[in-house]
Amino acid sequence: MGEIAASSTEGGLRKTDGHMVAMAAELKTNYAALAKVIHLITYGANINTIYASIFGGFAGGAEGCAIVDTALSVAATLVHKAVFHCARPMHVKYVCSTFPEALWALNITGMAISRNSHLLSGSSTFTAAGPCTDMILYESAAQTIGATVSGCAGVLGHGPARSIHRDRATGLESRFMGEVSQASTELSLTSANEIVKDIIKKYATKLENPPLGKTFQESYDVRTISPTKEWSGVYESVKKDLADRGLEL
Amino acid sequence: MAKMSEKLVGDMKEAIRNGDSEAAKRAADLAVSEGIDLTAAIKELSAVMAEIGERFSRLEIFLTDLMMSGEAMKTITDVFAPVLRERKLSIARIGKIVIGTVRGDIHDIGKTLTAASLDAAAFEVHDLGVDVTPIAFIEKARDVGADMIGLSALMTTTMPYQHETIRLLEEMKLRSKYRVVVGGGPTTREWAREIGADEYGKDCTEAVRICKKIMEVR
Numbered sequence: 414m415g416e417i418a419a420s421s422t423e424g425g426l427r428k429t430d431g432h433m434v435a436m437a438a439e440l441k442t443n444y445a446a447l448a449k450v451i452h453l454i455t456y457g458a459n460i461n462t463i464y465a466s467i468f469g470g471f472a473g474g475a476e477g478c479a480i481v482d483t484a485l486s487v488a489a490t491l492v493h494k495a496v497f498h499c500a501r502p503m504h505v506k507y508v509c510s511t512f513p514e515a516l517w518a519l520n521i522t523g524m525a526i527s528r529n530s531h532l533l534s535g536s537s538t539f540t541a542a543g544p545c546t547d548m549i550l551y552e553s554a555a556q557t558i559g560a561t562v563s564g565c566a567g568v569l570g571h572g573p574a575r576s577i578h579r580d581r582a583t584g585l586e587s588r589f590m591g592e593v594s595q596a597s598t599e600l601s602l603t604s605a606n607e608i609v610k611d612i613i614k615k616y617a618t619k620l621e622n623p624p625l626g627k628t629f630q631e632s633y634d635v636r637t638i639s640p641t642k643e644w645s646g647v648y649e650s651v652k653k654d655l656a657d658r659g660l661e662l
Numbered sequence: 663m664a665k666m667s668e669k670l671v672g673d674m675k676e677a678i679r680n681g682d683s684e685a686a687k688r689a690a691d692l693a694v695s696e697g698i699d700l701t702a703a704i705k706e707l708s709a710v711m712a713e714i715g716e717r718f719s720r721l722e723i724f725l726t727d728l729m730m731s732g733e734a735m736k737t738i739t740d741v742f743a744p745v746l747r748e749r750k751l752s753i754a755r756i757g758k759i760v761i762g763t764v765r766g767d768i769h770d771i772g773k774t775l776t777a778a779s780l781d782a783a784a785f786e787v788h789d790l791g792v793d794v795t796p797i798a799f800i801e802k803a804r805d806v807g808a809d810m811i812g813l814s815a816l817m818t819t820t821m822p823y824q825h826e827t828i829r830l831l832e833e834m835k836l837r838s839k840y841r842v843v844v845g846g847g848p849t850t851r852e853w854a855r856e857i858g859a860d861e862y863g864k865d866c867t868e869a870v871r872i873c874k875k876i877m878e879v880r
Contacts, residue, residue, distance in 0.1 A: 437816075443768050470771040473724045505775065506721070506865050508847060577848050 416449055420456050431461040431569075434493050438464070439471045439481055442492055450493050461497040462489035463537070468515060469505030475514035478502035482522040486532045498526075499535040499569055501556075507620045508575040509541040511552035513613055519556065520563040527564025535567045536560030538590065541619070543574035543581040543626030545644045548616045550651040553590050555612045558660065561597035562605040568594045573626070580628035585640045585648055592662040593655070600660070608658050667698040674703065674738055675710045681730025683737045690741035700742045704753055708784055711735050715782040719867045725771065728778045736781070755786040757877040760803045761812035762790035763846075764823035769816030772846055772866070776812065779866040780873060796827035803840050809880060810873060813859075815846040824849070825857040832858075841876050845869060 419426045426432060434449050436442055453460050466472040466481040482500040489495040500522065502515040510519070519536065526534045538556045542548035549571075557568055568590050574581040597605060616623075626632070632644045640648065652662050670693045677686035693703060711731065718728045739753055746753060759780060763773045770792050777789045788806055790798060799811050811831075813824040824844045831837040844854050845863040854862035861876065863869030 437769050438771055441768060445766075467725075467771050469718075469721050470725045470775065473726065477724075505725075505771075506719075506867070577850055 417452055420452070420458065426458070428456060428458045430458070431497065432458045433461050433463045434489075434495065435463045436485060436489055436493070438467050440484060440488050446493065454494060459497065460493055460495045461535075462486075462493060462495040462499060464489070464498070464500040465503040465510070465539075466500065466518075467505050468502040468512070468518075472502070475502070475518045478515070479518040479521045479525075482518065483525050486526050486530070486534060490532060497533045497535060497566070499537050501536065501539070503539060504620070507541055508539070508577070509552070509620060509623075510537075510539040511541065511556050511616070512620055513617060516556055516559050516609065516613070520559040523560055523563030523565045533566040534564070535569050536565045537569035537571065539572040539576060540586075541575060541623035542616070543578065543624065544583045544586060544629070545627040545632040545641075545647060546624045547647050547651050548619060548624055549573055549586055549626060550589055550648065551612050551615045553586055554593050554651070554655060554660075555609050555616075557590050557593045558597045558600065558605050558609050558612075561594045562600055562602055574623075578625060580630060581625065583629050583632050583640065583644070584638075585632070585644060589648060589651075589662075592652075593660070596655075596660050596662045604659060608655075608660055611658060612655075666696055667693075667703075670696065670698055671703050671706055674707055678707060678710050678731050678734045678738075679714070681727060681734055683730070683734045686734040686737045687741060690738040694741060694745050700746060701751060704739065704742065707735060707738060711782040711784075715779055715870070718779065718782075725775050725778070728782065729774070732778045732781050754784065756784050757809040757873065757880070758786040758788070758806055759810040759812050759843075759873060760788045760790065760799055760806065760808045761814070762794035762799060763792040763814045763816065764820050764827070765793055765795050766823065767814075767816055767820035768792045769814075769846075772816065773812075773814035776814070776845065776863065776866040776869045779870050780812075783870045783874065785870075785873060796823060796830045799827055800831060800834065800836060804836075808840060810841045810843055810876060812843045812845070812863075812869070812873075815844070815849060818848045821846070821848060821853065824859065828858050841880075843869065843872060843876075 464485045466478040472478045472481040485500045486498045501510040501519045540549045540552040570587045673689035714731045717723045781787045815821045841860040843861045844859040851862045861872045
């Protein structure tokens with residue numbers, strides 16, 4: 414109902430905006446999703462897929478997740494008439510997409526789709542850490558660098574702090590993601606790999622008990638909608654660190 | 663006899679580790695016909711299931727492996743159960759739980775993981791599947807004499823059905839009869855507190871720990 418209510422060329426979600434229709438893990442659809450597809454086809458909108466294979470679940474390990482996420486592009490194209498696919502593994506315990514095995518699977522999937530089809534794939538990052546932490550930015554950078562050099566067509570933003578805590582999302586981490594992706598287009602696969610291997614070391618051991626960071630209201634001046642000095646400071650510090658590693662934003 | 667018993671228990675352990683229900687049934691049938699101590703066998707096999715549960719919590723194995731081992735164990739207990747009933751013995755279960763994914767929600771991986779982990783931990787699990795209405799949870803809990811009801815929701819739009827189930831228990835004056843445990847991707851401890859659930863399980867490992875704790879005080 415929300416999708417129908419928001420679909421409008423007059424101040425609502427335009428036909429050219431990304432309308433998300435999710436597939437459930439693993440590779441399942443349902444009547445609610447199909448009803449949404451019918452509405453979007455009738456409206457004449459682009460349909461985007463959002464999906465997460467479960468690492469440790471029916472997809473198994475990294476290899477299984479890579480296969481499932483690749484298959485998702487085909488399934489969503491045929492069943493949901495989707496034109497853009499955003500799939501990544503989610504860890505069954507950590508509930509994030511930035512653990513090392515997931516990055517490998519995401520990157521392999523991106524390469525497979527990019528090399529063997531004309532389908533569009535994207536990357537959205539579900540971080541364990543929350544805003545106003547350096548960890549969220551390192552998680553974002555690790556996933557975004559790999560996704561970009563592996564052929565994904567676009568980056569879609571974040572689900573910070575496992576996407577379950579109220580008010581724990583800001584615009585700065587997504588701006589950072591865009592900057593990282595743009596800068597990563599200059600990297601070779603080899604150099605990107607070395608940078609990401611280094612970055613992962615900064616957060617991989619903290620995924621089980623990550624810092625939640627701060628809420629939007631604590632990280633931003635809500636009157637000017639700009640990051641606080643603290644959050645800007647974290648951002649600048651990580652930017653400098655990435656530049657020292659060879660990725661100038 | 664002791665050697666045969668050791669061999670057959672060894673075969674059943676191997677079948678469980680390999681998730682091989684056919685091999686499990688063969689060994690279980692032989693165990694019954696050879697008259698080995700079934701209660702002692704189950705104790706040893708339960709330890710293997712616990713070991714498998716631990717391996718899963720470390721993600722050395724995945725959900726399908728856990729489920730196949732659980733199926734193999736169930737195959738064995740299904741063979742043993744009538745014999746134990748005849749002898750007026752039973753397979754010791756820590757507690758009974760009715761579990762499912764709430765109404766309007768077809769996500770089942772987390773719920774299935776938790777059900778398999780609870781089964782491995784010697785709970786009697788009644789898995790109602792997905793898209794389960796509040797009344798269906800309650801009726802099943804009544805039918806089987808459950809100790810706990812486990813409610814899984816994987817979408818913010820279906821989380822309210824966890825609250826709905828608790829409200830219905832209160833309306834039917836059954837709230838104190840069952841301990842309610844909630845979980846699922848978008849749920850949090852705060853949510854569980856807000857809706858009056860007894861416990862929150864952030865993952866299947868915590869769910870098992872919580873259910874064991876519940877049964878200790880029940």
